[in-house]
Amino acid sequence: MDSINSIIDFNKHPINDFNYIQKCNSLIKKNSLLVLENFLLDKSLKNILNEAKKLEDKAYYCEQQHTILLTKLSDSMDKNDPLNILMTSDKGCVPHDLLSKSSGLNILYNSDIFKSFIRKVLNLDKIFPYADNLSSINLNYYQKGQQLGWHFDNASFAITLMIQSSTQGGEFEYITEGRDSNANYIDKKLISDVIEGKSNAKLLDVSEGTLILFYGRNYLHRVTPVQSDTPRILITLNYNEENNIELSENARLTFFGRVN
Numbered sequence: 347m348d349s350i351n352s353i354i355d356f357n358k359h360p361i362n363d364f365n366y367i368q369k370c371n372s373l374i375k376k377n378s379l380l381v382l383e384n385f386l387l388d389k390s391l392k393n394i395l396n397e398a399k400k401l402e403d404k405a406y407y408c409e410q411q412h413t414i415l416l417t418k419l420s421d422s423m424d425k426n427d428p429l430n431i432l433m434t435s436d437k438g439c440v441p442h443d444l445l446s447k448s449s450g451l452n453i454l455y456n457s458d459i460f461k462s463f464i465r466k467v468l469n470l471d472k473i474f475p476y477a478d479n480l481s482s483i484n485l486n487y488y489q490k491g492q493q494l495g496w497h498f499d500n501a502s503f504a505i506t507l508m509i510q511s512s513t514q515g516g517e518f519e520y521i522t523e524g525r526d527s528n529a530n531y532i533d534k535k536l537i538s539d540v541i542e543g544k545s546n547a548k549l550l551d552v553s554e555g556t557l558i559l560f561y562g563r564n565y566l567h568r569v570t571p572v573q574s575d576t577p578r579i580l581i582t583l584n585y586n587e588e589n590n591i592e593l594s595e596n597a598r599l600t601f602f603g604r605v606n
């Protein structure tokens with residue numbers, strides 16, 4: 347089986363080096379997100395892309411309407427409240443159990459070096475995989491016209507790996523102010539301006555092989571509709587801060603079309 351040295355480009359990203367880890371930790375503190383371009387070696391990116399293309403016809407497609415807090419509409423809230431406006435999200439997803447055991451993605455996800463890097467950069471004590479067999483690694487396919495509407499994540503941090511960018515549309519947009527979920531703070535005016543396009547969000551042009559870490563629970567973000575025939579394929583590497591956590595059955599049914 348391949349080792350982590352044949353997956354990550356350690357020359358560009360020496361993720362086991364103290365100084366590099368410190369640098370990444372300062373960067374994410376300063377910019378609220380960390381973008382590591384050319385994180386994967388060309389060969390491993392190619393292998394992962396091939397695997398993702400082979401699995402594409404197994405993707406489960408779902409379309410959802412949700413508020414920016416990923417909830418349903420509330421009758422008790424004003425219709426114009428930015429927390430009570432419906433967004434549309436639609437994409438396809440291949441869950442973890444369909445990946446080959448020897449996939450580069452499994453090697454990356456399970457690597458102690460990678461996990462230690464993630465913990466240190468995000469200042470986390472421990473991280474654990476999901477206890478169910480579907481949720482730890484997900485392959486997301488955004489076909490022409492598909493998108494993720496504005497939202498805050500339920501998870502506090504997100505780790506994504508771009509495998510194939512769309513040639514038009516499918517851009518990641520975000521703001522880094524607006525919410526502090528620990529302090530129960532939310533800036534409705536700012537959020538409303540962003541949703542209505544009165545205030546510009548930041549735009550990230552993400553190329554293939556880029557790893558991104560961001561605090562999705564506090565940063566409003568979206569993926570604009572893909573406009574190209576080339577689908578956007580993005581991997582999410584999902585960890586928990588506590589052991590033995592399953593994604594809820596409801597969420598598994600919604601995103602994967604099954605619970606096991």
Ligand SMILES: O=C(O)CCC(=O)C(=O)O
Nearest residue numbers: 494499506518569580582
């Ligand atoms: O596709 C992306 O770049 C972001 C994904 C995302 O925001 C999510 O899965 O919650």
Ligand SMILES: [Fe+2]
Nearest residue numbers: 498499562567
């Ligand atoms: Fe998100």
